[in-house]
Amino acid sequence: MRRFLVCVFALIVLWCNAFAQPRKLEYHADIIIYGGTTAGIIAAVQAAKLGKSVLVISPDKHLGGLSSSGLGFTDTGDKSVIGGLARTFYQRVYQHYQNDSAWNWQQKAEYGNKGQGTPAIDGADRTMWIFEPHVAEQIMEDFVVENKLQVYRNEWLNRKSVLQLKNGQIISLETLSGKKFFGKMFIDASYEGDLMAAAKVSYHVGREANSTYAEQWNGVQALVFQHGHHFKSKIDPYQIAGDKSSGLLKGISADQPGVNGTADHKLQAYCYRMCLTDKPENRITFPKPDHYNPTDYELLLRVFNSGWNELFDKYDPIPNRKTDTNNHGPFSLDFIGMNYEYPEASYKKRKKIIKAHEDYQKGLMYFMANDSRMPQKIQVKLKNWGLAKDEFKDNNNWPYQLYVREARRMVSDFVMSENEVLGKKTVPNPIGMGSYSLDSHNVQRYVTEEGYVQNEGDIGVKAPRPYSIAYQSIVPKKTECINLLVPVCLSSSHIAYGSVRMEPVFMILGESAATAAALAIDSHKAVQDIDYGTLKNMLLNQKQQLTLDN
Template identity: 30%
Template sequence: MLLRFLTALLFLAAYCSPPSTRANDYDVVIYSATPAGIAAAVSAAECGDRVLLVEPTSRIGGLTTNGLSHPDFRTFEAITGAYLDFTRRVQQHYDEEYGPDSPQARAALRGTEAEPKVNLLVFEQMLACHSNISVETNSVLTGVDVEGSGNERHIASATFVPTDQRAEGTKKVEAAIFIDASYEGDLLAMAGVPFRVGREARSEYDESLAPKMADDQVQGYNFRLIVTRNPENRVLPVKPAGYHREDFIDVLDLFAEGKLESVFCDRKGGIFKAHLPELPNGKHDVNDVSRGAVRLSMPSINDGWPEGDAAVRNEIFGQHLRHSVGLLYFLQNDEAVPEALREEAREWGWCRDEFPENGHLPVQLYVREGRRMVGQHVYTQQDTVWAEDDARAKLHTDAIAIGDYAHNCHGTGHEGPLIGGKHTGEFYQSTAPYQVPYGVLVPKQCDNLLVPVACSSSHVGFCALRLEPIWMSLGQAAGYAAHVAREKNLAVQEVEPEAVQQICHARGGATIYVSDVPPSHPDFAAVQWWGTRGGLHGLNPKGEVRGEYIVGQYYEAYLNHEAELDKPLSEDARQRWLALAEKLRLDADSLKDAATRGDFIRMAYAQADQSKQ
């Protein structure tokens, strides 16, 4: 165990050495302090790079600090790397603030369920740990200088302008590597990198979930409101600007017809989905009710957002605000609303101690889908299918992250009236845990840009990637890839995925789902390496994979995804593993007498590690 630990330290020292004197203003410039952007900044800084992280709004953390406190993942075993570090820090905060056995610490659910203000505090602390990270908020990207053309493009500098008139003026910065961590893909677009907005036709990538014909529809947005029933912390909504009661009156017919049962619900039957489990201190993350009779998401007005200017986005933002806030205000105050419904609605309100600078409302809209880069690897529905006769999803030996959620789309269009109509383009399809290859981060045409959020994918593929835990893992990988590219003087297209994998594994980041070998396990890196090479595929046939239900959308570990290191090595597995060892140019003869799976993997990993030195 000590030898493996020292080997990991030596590896990190080799790849993450202190920087030499460099001419650029920064080594890495990251646009948008989303969780992916923060993970990229921390990862690059860990390797000694000088990082500038620029956020266009007043608040870092993206949706994780703007209301999305009920994160999308299925099992805790899928939480690794940067996101695991974040959740551990969150849990530590609640343990220290209230006590490890307190209701707040238990409600934090291993640090995954937290109040927005706590998520913000933890992100700030993570960034503050690195003196080589500079953070600028309220600074908008206005221009990108590109050298070359066609497939030989290189970003020389980016220009940012403060939104706060009291701040300094225009700032032009140079860097070796740029990372676009924005939800919209604004930097990649300004750099002239090809992208898509909308849905591909079913035939383009052979995706059953895609529409028959291509269109420009993007998945619906909505606010992730934070509410409470605690009278001491509750603030009732005020009438939003532009409010018209006539916009909401039809909702009463839906209650009368029994199509709606309540104002708030935890799953279905209501308008405002107050997620379970409850957040610490009696708060709830409110979301759109999938396939509900009334929706908070409004996909029909979102299509202009990805490529829209500030005025267009502000108008869409305002429409969402009037709809979400106005609907609750109507149900709480309008005399036409039955008294029982009004009483139920008035039990809920915004949290007095959240977003106090913005009327207790988030400053960001939940932009589920913006531009999507067309890069080296376009991630599609085919990337998440089951491998042949296997419990596992398709193998990607160039994976740099994992996901375990589903293809999930709240709808891309709407038929009929806003209240009483129906979303179209909605789908929810589960699969086994899936891998994400390095190529989704990498453009074809620009040699110093990485894109972890508006990454290369089809609309359907993006619906499996568009989740903050996955984006944070992609951001972490982007930070390491940026360092390797800069340190080795490589184009991002020339970075070997295995180099990124090795740093990720050494830092506890997974590239394949293994339910019984967590990042804290001494064999984590070895198992991740072997599994990503293909060694864990073919051990179990396809069948039921979902574990036992826990709470909300969370489950026990996926079935048949264990490494079982103490299990004797069967003859069938031995022959397949020896063949793989030969393919990897290892000394297969020295491995043939391994007694257990763990013995074989450790011996093979030691050989591979020695060959790199």
């Protein structure tokens, strides 16, 4: 009897220990989407519409990426090529602002109708292209509810844990919390391309040489000025003006930029798209950042003292007396040269880089609003502005998402280059369209041979007409992975990506990726082998715009 009781007790202990150990939770769906960006949510909506089970794994709590994080002055380009669910998003923006209750800080008639190259409000098409951050986020949340989407938030891909792969196929991925997600198809909708990289798919970081894809505007572009975001006066770069031994001011590299047209591993600058307001009842004074050093902005003082007066030129108006404030000028919101490590960095390192960008940008606004050396007229006007009290409420009114303008870019069998964007080459198997200019922000800040500070990398070349984007640019090489689609970090050269990387295009490509994934499941084929004719018909039925002809 005693032996029996001992055995029973031992079994109870084993049973308790088994359940006390953390168990890896497993989740299954037809399509697994990594990233809560606009591309990710739109892809999930389309997958659900096509009858597929879908799970969204979002590292972020807030959905919608940049569209929900300050980029409300939409980079539309030619709005006629924005179709499908992307257009639905902008129609919902229009519907929201038709309600009087949406205009709580100004009258609708006071707002005006300024958009980026197009009217903000298009009554004929019932679309609106300019919006507040919380409106975009709410539309994304409405998509989730209406389509019964399952979204797992604050779930980060475990980049140290090798993906479960078999015969070039992703079987599952694991997150840092220990959850495992199994799917037939996977979509990487992140700005960084972390899932793509974990799947060992080929990618590139930095600028290619012009010779790589027979381009003109890739690689180093020293003393090429197309947007005006350069030093137009001779500004001394040294801590003590004229004294080289005093060292360079913060943010100026001691290295030379390199030969024009050659490759490097540097990135165009990141920033936050700030939502500011001049409405006193909704305004918060610019806060002093955790790591503030006024000497970090000495170069800006020299710019102002040279007579530069364009500070408020990119305080683009969005509804309710708010702005989408973007970089503008030689020294502005872009933290030039401080993001090179970001794409490949660990999560811990990325947080440091993100925090440094936040401190720099908050410090910049605090400096201009408070430092006694600032030009008085500019400072007085700036004090009318502050962070919007009713935006980003759980983040001290600061945007959730850093503007990661470019990180990894896939290298597939077809690489979008400036030749396709500028209409010099035709695009096979189109799945959507873009129309924005070739657009790169500055990449580095250096000292010229004459001994003055200058920026490099700022390019803006207008696309002569809308262009198509190839299906092959969102799928990896077949020899690398057969069930992954990459609509955000797609296969594109640096300079072509400067046009493609717009939020409406990401939505378009997200929808197309989900449609292709569903077709691959139904036809039991690799994503590279699906019938394009069938995909084309599906996309046209979804009112996607694929070519100028349609």
